[in-house]
Amino acid sequence: xxxxxxxxxxxxxxxxxxxxxxxxxxxxxxxxxxxxxxxxxxxxxxxxxxxxxxxxxxxxxxxxxxxxxxxxxxxxxxxxxxxxxxxxxxxxxxxxxxxxxxxxxxxxxxxxxxxxxxxxxxxxxxxxxxxxxxxxxxxxxxxxxxxxxxxxxxxxxxxxxxxxxxxxxxxxxxxxxxxxxxxxxxxxxxxxxxxxxxxxxxxxxxxxxxxxxxxxxxxxxxxxxxxxxxxxxxxxxxxxxxxxxxxxxxxxxxxxxxxxxxxxxxxxxxxxxxxxxxxxxxxxxxxxxxxxxxxxxxxxxxxxxxxxxxxxxxxxxxxxxxxxxxxxxxxxxxxxxxxxxxxxxxxxxxxxxxxxxxxxxxxxxxxxx
Ligand code: AOF
Ligand code: ZN
Numbered sequence: 001x002x003x004x005x006x007x008x009x010x011x012x013x014x015x016x017x018x019x020x021x022x023x024x025x026x027x028x029x030x031x032x033x034x035x036x037x038x039x040x041x042x043x044x045x046x047x048x049x050x051x052x053x054x055x056x057x058x059x060x061x062x063x064x065x066x067x068x069x070x071x072x073x074x075x076x077x078x079x080x081x082x083x084x085x086x087x088x089x090x091x092x093x094x095x096x097x098x099x100x101x102x103x104x105x106x107x108x109x110x111x112x113x114x115x116x117x118x119x120x121x122x123x124x125x126x127x128x129x130x131x132x133x134x135x136x137x138x139x140x141x142x143x144x145x146x147x148x149x150x151x152x153x154x155x156x157x158x159x160x161x162x163x164x165x166x167x168x169x170x171x172x173x174x175x176x177x178x179x180x181x182x183x184x185x186x187x188x189x190x191x192x193x194x195x196x197x198x199x200x201x202x203x204x205x206x207x208x209x210x211x212x213x214x215x216x217x218x219x220x221x222x223x224x225x226x227x228x229x230x231x232x233x234x235x236x237x238x239x240x241x242x243x244x245x246x247x248x249x250x251x252x253x254x255x256x257x258x259x260x261x262x263x264x265x266x267x268x269x270x271x272x273x274x275x276x277x278x279x280x281x282x283x284x285x286x287x288x289x290x291x292x293x294x295x296x297x298x299x300x301x302x303x304x305x306x307x308x309x310x311x312x313x314x315x316x317x318x319x320x321x322x323x324x325x326x327x328x329x330x331x332x333x334x335x336x337x338x339x340x341x342x343x344x345x346x347x348x349x350x351x352x353x354x355x356x357x358x359x360x361x362x363x364x365x366x367x368x369x
């Protein structure tokens with residue numbers, strides 16, 4: 001269909017940003033297009049820390065054609081020296097006359113100062129153009145700075161009767177729904193489970209996609225101190241990504257601690273057992289984990305929901321019946337402190353093979369409200 005050319009160029013910048021999504025953190029995924037006389041003359045995306053920024057890639061391709069051109073970029077250009085020099089300088093030096101940015105950079109070191117620097121240099125600057133779409137290409141990056149914590153995606157897979165472990169320990173959901181899980185893992189920086197899940201399922205917690213590999217940080221909350229070091233997650237070697245084991249303050253675990261890719265982290269244990277979700281998220285924030293994928297059921301799932309820090313919930317539902325005796329039910333304890341339960345807002349249902357996947361955008365709203 002026909003699209004207004006401004007939107008079309010921004011859409012192109014957004015697509016370039018999406019192409020690298022999941023690989024750029026703690027940097028944002030960004031795309032840029034240089035337009036001269038209604039024609040794209042240069043384009044580029046940012047590939048991650050240490051790589052040139054999207055604007056720099058696009059300007060290099062445009063060369064002299066950048067003089068007097070318009071630049072469409074999915075994020076406000078940076079104005080600070082990080083691992084690379086500021087984009088604002090590159091844009092001004094190239095002679096660009098107008099910059100259109102989808103959304104301001106929420107990083108407090110930039111946040112509006114990039115746009116100001118360009119205006120001061122005499123460029124025309126428009127920000128907030130297709131803003132929602134701009135946020136969506138890297139929601140976790142925006143959540144991280146706006147809320148001061150990782151974006152949290154909680155997931156469990158269940159049978160029609162709400163059981164989360166299949167009899168005989170097979171998979172509950174089919175291949176298509178499981179592929180979706182691996183795509184979601186790929187978009188994350190870290191995956192988090194409890195040591196209970198490790199004991200029950202003994203998963204690898206790696207990303208397994210034909211076309212893409214990515215080592216994820218694997219976080220295991222081990223408040224009972226039940227890990228032995230012989231679990232599958234420790235056997236994948238450094239290629240599977242580091243494993244961070246969270247244990248109660250004062251606990252030690254020489255077998256785990258001596259492993260090359262394992263790091264022990266300590267948090268106070270709550271009186272009622274387990275760790276406070278806010279403590280866990282603070283720990284991960286310090287490590288610059290922006291996108292967190294939580295595969296939790298039972299008490300941990302409830303704790304996350306009750307904490308009010310869940311941004312997205314997805315639940316693949318399989319057309320199978322397990323019966324209660326065969327396994328755990330999805331949530332234990334009260335999701336709401338007053339036991340009222342909850343009707344999820346903004347839910348989408350999607351078919352994946354024989355399964356249905358429910359996705360709700362909770363955006364970290366406090367469910368106790
Ligand atoms: C842009 N375009 O493509 C990206 C931006 O260490 P550096 O030099 O890579 O800078 C990282 C910061 O720059 C990052 O925290 C974010 O504020 C911004 N990222 N900015 O103009 C880009 N990736
Ligand atoms: Zn930059």
